Amino acid sequence: xYEVFFRKFNEKVALLPEEEEFLKQYLTPKKLRKKQxxxxxDDVCKYSCFVExxxxxxxxxxxxxxxxxxxxxxxxxxIADLSSFIRQEPATLNIDALEDCExxxxxxxxxxxxxLSMPKYETYFRILITDAYLALQQRTTxxxxxxxxxxxxxxxxxxxxxxxxxxQHMIASFMGLSPETLSxxxxxxxxxx
Amino acid sequence: xxxxxxxxxxxxxxxMGSAISKSLSKGNYRxxxxxxxxxxVEAVIADIKNSNxxxxxxxxxxxxxxxxxxxxxxxAVPYAAEKEVAAKIKEVANQKIVISIANPLNETYNxxxxxxxxxxxxxxxRLLPNSKVIKAFNTTFAADFATPVIDGKQVxxxxxxxxxxxxxxxxxxxSVAGFSPIVAGDLSVSRTxxxxxxxxxxxxxxxxxxxxxxxxxxxx
Ligand SMILES: NC(=O)c1ccc[n+]([C@@H]2O[C@H](COP(=O)([O-])OP(=O)(O)OC[C@H]3O[C@@H](n4cnc5c(N)ncnc54)[C@H](OP(=O)(O)O)[C@@H]3O)[C@@H](O)[C@H]2O)c1
Numbered sequence: 001x002y003e004v005f006f007r008k009f010n011e012k013v014a015l016l017p018e019e020e021e022f023l024k025q026y027l028t029p030k031k032l033r034k035k036q037x038x039x040x041x042d043d044v045c046k047y048s049c050f051v052e053x054x055x056x057x058x059x060x061x062x063x064x065x066x067x068x069x070x071x072x073x074x075x076x077x078x079i080a081d082l083s084s085f086i087r088q089e090p091a092t093l094n095i096d097a098l099e100d101c102e103x104x105x106x107x108x109x110x111x112x113x114x115x116l117s118m119p120k121y122e123t124y125f126r127i128l129i130t131d132a133y134l135a136l137q138q139r140t141t142x143x144x145x146x147x148x149x150x151x152x153x154x155x156x157x158x159x160x161x162x163x164x165x166x167x168q169h170m171i172a173s174f175m176g177l178s179p180e181t182l183s184x185x186x187x188x189x190x191x192x193x
Numbered sequence: 194x195x196x197x198x199x200x201x202x203x204x205x206x207x208x209m210g211s212a213i214s215k216s217l218s219k220g221n222y223r224x225x226x227x228x229x230x231x232x233x234v235e236a237v238i239a240d241i242k243n244s245n246x247x248x249x250x251x252x253x254x255x256x257x258x259x260x261x262x263x264x265x266x267x268x269a270v271p272y273a274a275e276k277e278v279a280a281k282i283k284e285v286a287n288q289k290i291v292i293s294i295a296n297p298l299n300e301t302y303n304x305x306x307x308x309x310x311x312x313x314x315x316x317x318x319r320l321l322p323n324s325k326v327i328k329a330f331n332t333t334f335a336a337d338f339a340t341p342v343i344d345g346k347q348v349x350x351x352x353x354x355x356x357x358x359x360x361x362x363x364x365x366x367x368s369v370a371g372f373s374p375i376v377a378g379d380l381s382v383s384r385t386x387x388x389x390x391x392x393x394x395x396x397x398x399x400x401x402x403x404x405x406x407x408x409x410x411x412x413x
Binding site for chain 1: 195196197223258261262264284285287288289323358
């Protein structure tokens, strides 16, 4: 139930068995079936969500009603509407399951308690946020400086696992491209090979 | 739009379990119904779908699986069965709201089997130390769910527990069921609430209320 969670945690900060037991008290195990929501916009994001098994996406819906995917999460990743989670204000993102999922949730109140009572959790969370920030910075830089074709190549290299599990139109949405543009790019790349 | 919550109802084939399931199926909830004998739960689901085809309700193979999927768990089994149920769901109910509806009545309905310094809810909390046990629905009869307004007054439903956020969430559940929620205090107030139902049962037998009776606080 918590296998991948503790493996990933230990990669960042090593825990003693009794520390694992202490941390376990604060975790919410949760199963979500494909297409079910973890969060719908306007609701407050009450949990940070670690994926033990399965896949989820976060997306926002614009004024025209079009969906834009902002993030994917697979096994070992964490997903949330961070600003809503931290500030406990209504979310702008929706998060739903792309496959049947097994999750480990940490509620905001459990998170707050752990931040105060367990220094190793604070370290874990800092590393998590730092990594996420670096990835975001990379993504922003790519959007500004690379051509769509280069971005597509970077994406396929960095996120191979997502690529194999998620339909093409969602990848297009994540990259900010129309599905038609994405398929033209793929066509050009395969001709060059 | 608020995120749909999943509620597991353990003992869903019983008087209370089926009444609670039926009334909550009107809300923005996904219901997972389980009991010992699966066949009986299917009948409850058929009944719900019959009156509300859009209801999001399913049977679950076992209480542990249902509780793993759930955000809220309702234990609608007899007090004597709660130890067994708690052992099955303990791991997956970690950090979750568990609603205790049990009244620990003795066999002749003239007293409670719990000691004066505890309650069914507190005993359940002891069995599930990392869950948020909330007392609710114990002062309402199963028949009240079909008729939550008696003699022109909306029946009150008392809630007790130690976690503010969980009390708020359960108040919403009680409202959806059609009752007027009143947060009575921390979990130890369950002792009073369980004794209130003992009194109501005794009065009901004495004066023939026919199980359609409830509490209402009169105030200005
Ligand atoms: N009836 C009321 O008006 C009322 C009012 C307030 C509170 N309550 C409380 O609500 C609870 C249920 O009462 P009830 O009148 O609904 O009783 P009931 O009709 O006898 O129903 C009991 C339910 O629990 C299930 N069950 C029994 N033992 C179990 C076990 N070991 N594991 C899993 N499930 C088990 C039964 O399943 P099977 O049918 O498959 O055996 C059934 O679904 C009690 O704690 C009672 O004090 C009742």
